Amino acid sequence: MLVSTLILNGLVMGAIYALIGVGLSLIFGVLEIVNFAHGQIYTLGALALALLVGHFGFGFLPAAFVSALGVAAFGYILYVLFLQHIRKGEFERGIILTLGIGIVVQNALIYFYGATPQIVDTEFSFRDINFLGLRVEMIKAIAVGFAIVSITALHLVLTRTRFGMAIRALSQNREAALVVGMRPEVVAGHAVVIGTALAGLAGAVLAPVFTVHPLMGAPILFKAFAIVIIGGLGHLPGAVVASLIIGVSESLAGGLGSASLQDAAVFLVMIAMLQFRPMGLFGKGVRI
Amino acid sequence: MPSQQPLLSVENLSKSFSGIRAVDDLTFAVERGEILGLIGPNGSGKSTSIDCITGFARADQGSVLLDGKRLTGARAEQIAQAGLSRTFQNVRVYDRLTLMENVLIARQAYDGVPWWQALAGTQACRGAERRASERGRELIHLVGLATMSAFPAAFLSYGQKKLLALAMALMSNPKIVILDEPLAGVNPTVIRRIGGLIQSLNSNGQTFIIVEHNVQFIMEHCSRVVVMEQGRKLAEGPPSLIKEDERVLHAYLGKADAVAMELAFHGQ
Amino acid sequence: MAAASMNSPWPPLRRLGLSACAVILFTLPLWSPSDYITGIATLAIFFAVASTGLNVVYGYAGLLSFAQVGFWGLGAYVSALLVTDHGFSPWTAIGCAGAVCVFTSLAGGLAALRVSRDAFVVITLSFSLLLQLLARSWTSLTRGAMGIPGLPSPQVRLGDAILLDGNTASGFYWIALGCGALVVAATWWLLRSRVGRAFVAVNLDENLARSQGISVFLHQLSAFALSALIGGLAGALYVFKLGIVDPGIFDIYYAQMMLIIVIVGGAGHFWFVLLMSFVFTALPELLRLAPELRMILFGLVLIITIQFMPQGLGGYLADRRNRMLRRTE
């Protein structure tokens, strides 16, 4: 395969990883929780889309919106019930809690939904578009479109609005949000909703790209973890850059090397990178 | 000639935090067997100096020599092993462990028992452990916490934790004990007792650096005082001279009235 | 993150309980109604040992590690390969597996402990995933997804006489019990020593420990290596019970089980974690639930514990005891 094709495919996947990684990083930035349930939240988005398109005859775009909204609602419930009780400095507790939530959601999905993989057929499937002379599947292109639009929107919200300032202040320190005149709990709740909505959206737009099943979240979550570590925990632009790096390295490793190298690429890149920058690409400070 | 040089000498120490010069070209020395007081208004850089000296912060410039040995750039645990023992302004103890366990931990890196002997539980290790418990019991008694020694440190009040931290700092027979505000939150009776403890250890040759806002205590117990202001050394000398120093009084109290000055420096 | 005070809660009571447990455990095959039950008890022993490894690194040294399942699987593969491809006896192979795990953990720990604590969690997780990937794809060595079948059973001999035969359920049970008790006792001894005390110190307050001349890095590294040794030995013996090793040995299920056992028992509470290993192995068998329902139940238990009793059962009881002490003080 052409290297340019590989790179393009890598960028496409990278953009999609970025959706998941940015949400994960956002939640970490505000709550200092590494969300181990993020993979299952992504799965929920995919399953919701499969259900809406397959059983209720939704079109792809409305189904994606509804899925993301539904998942965001679920994220809000998680925040109210569980996440808001975790204090800063209890980061292991956050991991274990979200891991437990992930276990419950995943197994409930298997129990009620069955573990058989399912193919989601939308009006955009099996069509290609032409991009600078290279062929890209249309559903992938749409997924990238979603990624670009929502990440740009998030960026604008974070940099241009008072709410965004509050979120950024909160990732620096808890009291700072008060200065902007917003209650920390409210801001954190919104951040969780945005983060989970992005994961749900990622699941929804990726549903037609991959097969859908309750276990689909785990591998992509592990990749997302590596991505946010590479980018610097809590650093959103870092997560985007890292996603693109990982997407491209995976694609190259798979195309020029082997499938297993492709799977290993993300971890190898992470471990190699951390040797030079222990706090990630954009993280500050080094632990002495 | 080793006996001529000071036990600890700090030279041209500087440290900035994002533009703020917390410590600015600080130079001072500590002689063997003295009690050096380090005073200065809030935010004058006392704790930061201590952190730089003991390896908890990396100084931007300057050097620290202990007994002629360079400590600059060494890790905190190495500096501790070299004989600088310290307490923290925000008191630190192991909350979940008993007082006895707290003091035992404070000693175990110093008695030269290698880890494999500790694992095997050899005679040497058990002997060291026994001596440590004796010393620990003694110190816990000296700081007045004997009745609590089997309880978790979480049971202690803030002031009691300060006392436990003091006992821990003394466990390792260090060359110098650095106490960062040992008296904050401690009542007058215990303050007197700590003063006595410090004096008696000092008369056996123990060297101290004491950072305190209780100026009266400093004046009473220290042989020499270093005064800091905005990261710089403002004055240095015996308490009697420091008491009279205009600049010190000014720095300490700003434009406050003379009565308050008198109170702070000479007691009621 | 938790660590128990090292003074024992209710010593006489505990001594009695321990002796009773020892008797029950030792005689179990004699009154066990079926080999199936004996098999479950054997599995519980493996979980007890592996979870103790996690308890060392997380409960005592305060490092949440997902590498435990990786070392468990690594130990399993190393011992299986040495026995099948190199003709080692199971016992030598198990020893070598432990050594390989220690070596790997030292090399890995040097890299992983330089980063922040959150990144450490992710790196240890990646380590386990990478090993699983390796087991799947390095087919020339590991036979890939097919796994390595036909592993022999270990035996304990005295001269020519076979004292314990791993082919029988009870024989393997006693072998597992003997080895497990040995490892657990050695770990207990170590944790009671001043080295174990330093693990706790480093966990509770890194800076205070450093100010007392205790190296945080060295103690974290040795706790990590110790947990790797324990996990590796457990995995290495476990494959001989399975008779086959395949990439499923790295299954996240094992990691989740170990974590649930440690969290519910109470991180840093040695005996409660051992107790929970038996509870959480026996419980699903008693309830006879579908695997998914079982995991849902476990997940809920995990959530509820961390929400309402974050120090686990051991921590909860120690807290109550402390509160009583305080009142009578």
Ligand SMILES: Nc1ncnc2c1ncn2[C@@H]1O[C@H](COP(=O)(O)OP(=O)(O)OP(=O)(O)O)[C@@H](O)[C@H]1O
């Ligand atoms: N970690 C830090 N980051 C940024 N600034 C710091 C930090 N630590 C100290 N500073 C600043 O350095 C200056 C000196 O602080 P330091 O704690 O050394 O003062 P101090 O003399 O010990 O005061 P106090 O008597 O109140 O304890 C202060 O202006 C403080 O705000």
Ligand SMILES: [Mg+2]
């Ligand atoms: Mg201070």
